[in-house]
Amino acid sequence: MVFCIISSYLPSVLNFRGKLLEAIHAQGFEIHILSPDLEQFAAEHKQLENFGYYVHAIPMQRTGTNPIADLKTLWAMRAIITKIKPDYVLAYTIKPVIYGTLAAWLAKVPQRFALITGLGYAFQNVEAEGGRSIFQKLVHGLYQQALARSSKAFFQNPDDLALFKQLNLITQVTPAVVVNGSGVNVSDFNVVPLPLDNTHQIRISFLLIARLLGDKGVREFAAAAAIIKQSNPEVEFNLVGWIDENPAAISQQELDHWVAEKTVNYWGKLSDVRPAIAESSIYVLPSYREGTPRTVLEAMAMGRAIITTDAPGCRETVVDGENGYLVPVKSVESLVEAMRKFIDDPELAEKMGQRSREIALTKYDVHEVNKHMMTEMGLI
Numbered sequence: 001m002v003f004c005i006i007s008s009y010l011p012s013v014l015n016f017r018g019k020l021l022e023a024i025h026a027q028g029f030e031i032h033i034l035s036p037d038l039e040q041f042a043a044e045h046k047q048l049e050n051f052g053y054y055v056h057a058i059p060m061q062r063t064g065t066n067p068i069a070d071l072k073t074l075w076a077m078r079a080i081i082t083k084i085k086p087d088y089v090l091a092y093t094i095k096p097v098i099y100g101t102l103a104a105w106l107a108k109v110p111q112r113f114a115l116i117t118g119l120g121y122a123f124q125n126v127e128a129e130g131g132r133s134i135f136q137k138l139v140h141g142l143y144q145q146a147l148a149r150s151s152k153a154f155f156q157n158p159d160d161l162a163l164f165k166q167l168n169l170i171t172q173v174t175p176a177v178v179v180n181g182s183g184v185n186v187s188d189f190n191v192v193p194l195p196l197d198n199t200h201q202i203r204i205s206f207l208l209i210a211r212l213l214g215d216k217g218v219r220e221f222a223a224a225a226a227i228i229k230q231s232n233p234e235v236e237f238n239l240v241g242w243i244d245e246n247p248a249a250i251s252q253q254e255l256d257h258w259v260a261e262k263t264v265n266y267w268g269k270l271s272d273v274r275p276a277i278a279e280s281s282i283y284v285l286p287s288y289r290e291g292t293p294r295t296v297l298e299a300m301a302m303g304r305a306i307i308t309t310d311a312p313g314c315r316e317t318v319v320d321g322e323n324g325y326l327v328p329v330k331s332v333e334s335l336v337e338a339m340r341k342f343i344d345d346p347e348l349a350e351k352m353g354q355r356s357r358e359i360a361l362t363k364y365d366v367h368e369v370n371k372h373m374m375t376e377m378g379l380i
Helices: 010-025 040-048 067-084 093-104 134-148 158-165 218-231 250-261 275-280 293-302 330-345 348-361 368-375
Strands: 002-006 030-035 054-057 086-093 111-118 151-153 174-177 206-207 235-240 265-268 282-285 305-308 324-325
Touching: 002 010, 002 093, 002 111, 010 030, 010 174, 010 368, 030 067, 040 054, 054 067, 054 330, 054 348, 067 093, 093 111, 093 134, 111 158, 111 275, 134 265, 134 330, 151 305, 158 305, 206 218, 206 275, 218 235, 218 250, 218 293, 235 293, 275 368, 282 293, 282 330, 293 305, 324 330, 330 348
Parallel strands: 002 030, 002 086, 030 054, 086 111, 111 151, 151 174, 206 235, 206 282, 235 265, 282 305, 305 324
Antiparallel strands: none
């Protein structure tokens, strides 16, 4: 039996779907991976091949909507899928879900699955007055076509599924299942003690790990840091991430300004985020919307209290007042208020961090999440 996964970014196959593929491979499946820009990710490519997987290059522009380029992507995927004859195809992120699912349908693959990991740019402000842009209507129409040809669609939170139903992007014809994100490997991300100051008290240190996009709440994090630094200059604000081609990316000038003003300690892009989590006592993600944020799950597994937004995908990770605090989207004032609770009572970080670990173990263990998905796909 052959299982094929379609991705727009090869490192994410290892980081987010690695354990899932390992479990499917252990069931005796031959694994094929379709992804663009392989030459940029030689190390990941080699690692996946060393696992015994087959990796195929596809032409795909990760951003932008050039219809000719996207058609080329569709036909290239169809040709590869026709050749490898998979029994199951799983596509995730926007272009693989749309064009990968349609390609699998054209190639007559019997079982076609779509995984909606987060809604991003094409769904910003769709619930606001004034309706959808032409670009959004186009993308939504393509989603509609692809999901109508899916055997089943997976969502990472109930709000995303509700929005897809509201916009008629998914109908009763396609079964839909909500899974607990991508899960987290709770043995790789083990509890580490909170950092201590010179007097052996808990050192209050906030951390945000994200692509440096406006809608990840990076600006709100920096603004809150600047306010708190005025009264509590000893409090640390760590920022991990990178600026990419996304239209919502912050500017290099903004980042340089925060660093120059010593508002944040910028760690750059890390292949292993555990040292940054270990150096911080509270994890913060002021995002506007997520699928289920992996970085939050990793911080929870390592025993960290969480401040995140009362937004789709984020709100599922926090029981407000138990393992952290939920704040309104885009509210710097509320973010500062939540941060001050930990500054005023550092023991909260310890108590809430323990609760985070418990939730990670019971709700987000990667092996349980993968078992759920494999059962729903009929693989076990």
